[in-house]
Amino acid sequence: MVEPKSNELMEKIVSLCKRRGFIYPSSEIYGGINGFWDYGPLGAELKRHVKDAWWKDMVRLRDDVAGLEATIIMSPKIWQASGHVDTFSDPMIDCKTCKGRFRADQTDEIPCPQRPSKMVSQCQGEKTEPRAFNLMFQTYVGPVQDDSAVAYLRPETAQAIFAQFKNVLETSRQKVPFGIAQIGKAFRNEVTPRNYTFRSREFEQMELEYFIRPDEVVEAICGRVAKPSGNGHPGEPQPNWGWELWHKYWVEERLRFYEAVGLPRHTLVEYWQTPAELAHYARATVDILYKFPFSKRDEKGELKGEELEGIAARSDFDLSQHERFSGKPMGVFDEELRAAWAKLDKARQDELWKRYYETRKGYLERSGVAPEQASKDAAEDADGLAKGQYIPHVIEPSAGVDRLILALIADAYSEVTETDAKGKSETRVILKFHPRVAPIKVAVLPLLKNKPELVAKAQEVFNTLRAEMNTFYDDGGSIGRRYARQDEAGTPFCVTVDFETLEGMKEGALAGQKDTVTLRYRDDGRQERLPIGGLLDWLQARIR
RNA sequence: GCGGGCGUAGUUCAAUGGUAGAACGGCAGCCUUCCAAGCUGCACACGAGGGUUCGAUUCCCUUCGCCCGCUCCA
Secondary structure, X not given: OOOOOHHHHHHHHHHHHHHHOOEEEOOHXXXXXXXXXXXXXXXXXXXXXXXXXXXXXXXXXXXXXXXXXXOOEOOHHHHHHHOHHHHHOOEEEEEOOOOOEEEHHHOOOOEOOOXXXXXXXXXXXXXXXXXXXXXXXXXXXXXXXXXXXXXXXXXXXXXXXXXXHHHHHHHHOOOOOEXXXXXXXXXXXXXXXXXXXXXXXXXXXXXXXXEEOOHHHHHHHHOOOEOOOOOOOOOOOOOOEOHHHHXXXXXXXXXXXXXXXXXXXXXXXXXXXXXXXXXXXOOEXXXXXXXXXXXXXXXXXXXXXXXXXXXXXXXXXXXXXXXXXXXXXXXXXXXXXXXXXXXXXXXXXXXXXXXXXXXXHHHHHHOOOOHHHHXXXXXXXXXXXXXOEEOOEEEEEEEEHHHHHHHHHHHHEEEEEEEOOOOOEEEEEEEOOOOOOOOOOEEEEEOOOOOHHHHHHHHHHHHXXXXXXXXXXXXXXXXXXXXXXXXXXXOOEEEEEOHHHHHOEXXXXXXXXXXEEEEEEOOOOOEEEEEHHHHHHXXXXXXX
């Protein structure tokens, strides 16, 4: 089989998405707007099903996760605490001669790429004025547009979870370890949106912040922290898990999710960030990559994959930042810790105290707190252990919805070329979505349009199914044409009402029985016969 | 942001300094007893703005968008 060039494949996917109503360019009648995309009728259903699947797995089916839906615009102080304001407000200078881009405050320190003997500020290159490069979208709250009214569209959903941590903890009656989940829009003013919807300026995230006990607390309660042994899923969570096992657990849980919505394991890559790539506060980050057609290839010619999700072990950085910036305590009280601590011998208490103290002190000093103050604050934090108090650590599985949608479409895309009796060859497209996420679950079709009894019966079947799942009715054109239309929409099942539905089966196990329909499978065209009465159960078992 | 390429029906493509054709798709009707059958009819496009010209979809400029390579991606 000749593998289609990645470009050709992406072009086919893009035009199919437009043609069938999955994805359109935003504002297309005005020429479009770079980095923004709309979902059409089928795309909206697909996206909804994907988000529902995530929410069900992450929130409804778990005792230890609570949901949240926060605003897009929040206090600008949140973005100071998170570091987004500082990181993004650097003025940059472009050099028109060497095409380089440099931070305006570092032109005396960076050598010119073309003449390394000189610094950028001294080289002859023609440079632009310093320009502000902030990847956060800015707006103003209230009608007065001055600096005091500046606010930002959130560049990630995570921070709202940290900001509301205490409220959720209080009202959900959860105890650490537990998580807070959120699905919502986020905005980044990307320099170059690329690869169709993969890097958009407005996008949607599905994020979980899962709060766990620091390892010192686990040790105090359980004696020691269990270490990961071997590969694969570590199984049901245990009280003696430290951050490493929790991190591993969530990586495996998330991989299972992707497989459950139809991405085969071999299309995914589990990439462990190297120490150099890690954010300074992160202990480990695993990216789950999907091998998109536009992915770069490695030395062996294998697709390297592009990020769908990152699962980061972020220590207690985020809650600590918000504690420092807001002045509000972000710690929790843990009855088990207080009880366990009292039973530890002095040497053990001292040892755990010391380790917790060192970690806290390290964080505070890196955050710019003066050494003396840092020591004092860290000692206070460590004293809290005896009272059962600490700031939870967090494991953050953070997924991009739109990237997953694109991966699902790319993965579902398949072509079948058939040559008919006249020698005319024709290529049909089938989107092989997992039934759980397919936009339309079932299409109901009367075999013929000009037989009122068939149409009436088909309408009847349609009306019983549509209340329970996304059902589509179609009586236009030949039956084969309608099957083909559904194949292109990715509908896993078609139900056809024919004469045997009305008159009873002529032969087979259901001989003589009325009210049966043809059920046709999308992926291989296989057909079987089902009684109408059993249809709903049959379908529901397959779309869950 | 830089460099290169490209913008014609929904999609894929033609042609043209004198305002555009096709295929597929769509819609309506007829027909049709299971995988894009057939017949009839209908609708739909020169990305936007400016310039040159008697006249611009065609030439020029600007802009917007898409693709590729850099750059960026907390």
